[in-house]
Amino acid sequence: MGSTITEKILAKAAGKETVKAGQLVDAEIDVIMCHDVTTPPAISMLEDKKIDTVFDTEKIVVTPDHFQPAKDIQSAALHKRLDKWARKHNIRYYYKIGQAGVCHALLPEQGHIRPGEVIVGGDSHTCTYGAFGAFSTGIGSTDLAAAIATGKLWFKVPESMKFVLNGSLGKGVYSKDVILEAIRLIGTDGALYKAMEFTGPALADMSMEARMTITNMAIEAGGKNGIMGFDDITKEYLDGRLKGKTDYEVFESDADAEYCRTIEIDCSKLxxxxxxxxxxxxxxxxxxxxxxxxxxxxxxxxxxxxxxxxxxxxxxxxxxxxxxxxxxxxxxxxxxxxxxxxxxxxxxxxxxxxxxxxxxxxxxxxxxxxxxxxxxxxxxxxxxxxxxxxxxxxxxxxxxxxxxxxxxxxxxxxxxxxxx
Amino acid sequence: MAKAHKYDRDHINTDEIIPARYLNTDDEQELAKHCMEDLDAEFVKKCQAGDIIVAGEDFGCGSSREHAVWAIRGANVSTVIAKSFARIFYRNAIDNGFYIIETPDVDKISDGDEIEVDFENGLIKNVTSGKDINFEPLPDFAREIINNGGLLEHIKKATTD
The missing domain is CATH 3.30.499.10 (Aconitase, domain 3)
Structure with a gap:
């Protein structure tokens, strides 16, 4: 039995030959996304526990976005805490106002997302980055604190659901319509704890922007991560854009990988x-x-x-x-x-x-x-x-x-x- | 003995548990004032220390905000019993050392029932109805995190042991 792309990435991150759905693994984290709502509490926890360290100043990307520019005094205080911490630890990729943007648009655009890596963020829509063939999932503040300090987190390897996007999108129909249809079909907990793997000919016609709209909403079906394979469109988007480490490893699901469910969507009919x-x-x-x-x-x-x-x-x-x-x-x-x-x-x-x-x-x-x-x-x-x-x-x-x-x-x- | 506050609904989400308009703070007591506000504006008034929230499938779906767990804990809720939990909420609860219970038998609990929970043995005693519910205790690694007082204490312990 072969492996899914999600299993392969988690196996690599855990330093294992192979892993299977259901297995608990300790994975090395490649990129951590930090924003203004969930990171300040993580910082406070680290300070309280006297483990205020950063595992790697180049693997953390910080951008205020939820309440930026500050909407009131309290959110200004959150930004102040985030700013003080990012400066204190010399976080290399800290996007201050003027460069800061909505995290899940900013990180890929600024070249922080590489295929084959494990990315976590203190935000449920961190699943967006799976469009690049990465394992990417949202976490809360305590997990964020643990990841910042140790560069590791435990994961249960998820089962995978396969979504085959057939046909091609008609005029006036977009990737947003595809993901809304997928969520309609399986419900808001239809992919609970699972990887949602998207494939099929309709995907080949979509830009990276359009693809990110799909993986972004995996969490709306309860998914742990959304993920897609790598192709020329991915490569073209990444070429010349990556910051820091510019090499990456590409994984793809084996033909005999195991899926708990396969759903076909005829995009031509949407x-x-x-x-x-x-x-x-x-x-x-x-x-x-x-x-x-x-x-x-x-x-x-x-x-x-x-x-x-x-x-x-x-x-x-x-x-x-x-x-x-x-x-x-x-x-x-x-x-x-x-x-x-x-x-x-x-x-x-x-x-x-x-x-x-x-x-x-x-x-x-x-x-x-x-x-x-x-x-x-x-x-x-x-x-x-x-x-x-x-x-x-x-x-x-x-x-x-x-x-x-x-x-x-x-x-x-x-x-x-x-x-x- | 604790009172059950039952919400006979699936998909109770983080926006209902703690609306995003209050996320400009991470102060647990401040968050607790607005716990469940958009679902039941009276909840905070009627919740006594140790009370229990009971709900259907997919409790805590939506945002990764740990503020949802803090608001519930800050409101002195002792546990949440649900048919199932959204993944990030489940993880956040364990990370915070907050025990939650997953059981398909929530229908055996009605709003206002007096209940007792034995976490070690996986038993919910419904004193009002006399119906007991057995539940699968959390997996060992999760109980270890909870018993150590949450994930960060757990990590500290692991690195100093």
Whole structure:
């Protein structure tokens, strides 16, 4: 019996020939992602326990993002703690405001994600990096503290579920629609504790940006990690971009690797999807929900705040006016500048959108666009739980950037295909 | 003896356990004031020291915020009993030395029942209904972490032993 890509990466990290699903392993960590919400508590724990050490100053990447720029005095204090710690330990890759961005857009863009490595981060959407053929998973503050101090963590090797993405995406249908369909099929705990491995011909047509949207939402099905194989598109994205260590090892699943379940999705048959409140698994095709009134549109986040997403939205908004409050949140300063240089900001401005600095902001109900009681938001983010973007009685409808842009123009859920 | 606060629902998520608008602090007592706020605004008022939260499948899904465990512990909840837990919440609980119980038999507990938990022997005694529930205790390595007072104490112990 062969091994999956996830098993192979964990075996290498644990210094073993092979490992199998269910086995507990101690794995060496290659990259640790630290942000402003979960890292300050980890720092305090390390200080309290008098083990305030850093295992490797070059393997930790720090960026404030959730509440940056500081939204209030308390979040400013979190940033201050993070800043003091990063300076004290001479963390090599510390992105301060001006360079800081939404972590899961920033780390790949800045060349910190390499195939075949083990990456952890104090954020559930750390599974994003699996798009590069890495094992990547989210952890809490205590695990983060342990990883920072020791460079190791224990893992139970997950079983793998295989998602075969067949066919090709039609006009107006994007990778976001694919992952919303996958989560609809298996539910928000359908991949609990499992690796979600994506493969198939539809993937070959997707950019790294589009692929990251898929692995980003593995956690919304309960997955431990999302993962994809390496190909020319991965290589092209990485060439000339990697910081520090530029070599990497590529792993792929064996033909006889074991999967607990295989799910086939015919991407040619997909429509634009909308995940209705209050679960990411409540996906319905746009044809069944178009026309529902919205109060706000939000285009951004670690799921869909990359340059390709902004280009897709701008393409639809060009020459149009939005009917509802519409927020554009480029995920990193580089994306912000690209959007400006490409003239996308003019399109957004002319359409009546507001453009924000890079931040996680309102995706998690932090600031920069939170919702009042009863308000509805069409959003390119990843979660639509009760109270996620504001008042517990507000509602979030998850879509692709194209669907969010079309809905912004009409002020109600709308099919982007009529704008393309 | 502890009182059960039962939420007969699956997928109770971290945004309901501790809304992100309160994540600008990591002070446990401050977080505890808002524990379960978006699910049950009365929870903190009615929860007495040692009480127990009872829920369905996939408890704690969503964010990796350990603040969810701290808010629950800070509200003096002694354990959470659920049909299943989301992976990161489960791990965070063990890391914090906070014992949680996974059992398919949560239907044998009703809201307001008085219950006693024997963690060592894997037994929940429902004093109100008289129905007992046997549960699989946590795996040995997890109990070792909990008994050492959480992951960091566990690591410290391992490095000084």
């Amino acid at each position: 429509e634009p999807m909308v995940a209705m409140p209050h679960l990411p698994s409540n996906g319905v095709p746009i044809s069944k929900c178009a026309g529902k009134d919205m109060d706000q549109a939000y285009i951004g986040s670690c799921t869909n705040g990359r340059i390709e997403d902004l280009r897709i939205a701008a393409d639809i908004l060009k020459g149009k006016k939005v009917a509802i409050r519409t927020l554009i949140v480029p995920a990193t300063p580089t994306i912000w500048k690209m959007a400006k240089d490409e003239g996308l900001f003019d399109i957004f401005y002319d359409a009546g959108c507001v453009i924000s600095a890079p931040t996680c902001g309102a995706c998690l109900g932090g600031f920069m666009g939170v919702l009042a009681e009863g308000e509805k938001c069409v959003s390119t983010t990843n979660r639509n739980f009760v109270g996620r973007m504001g008042h517990p009685k507000s509602e979030v409808y998850l879509t692709s950037p194209a669907t969010a842009a079309a809905s912004a123009i009409e002020g109600k859920l709308a099919d982007p295909r009529s704008y393309l």
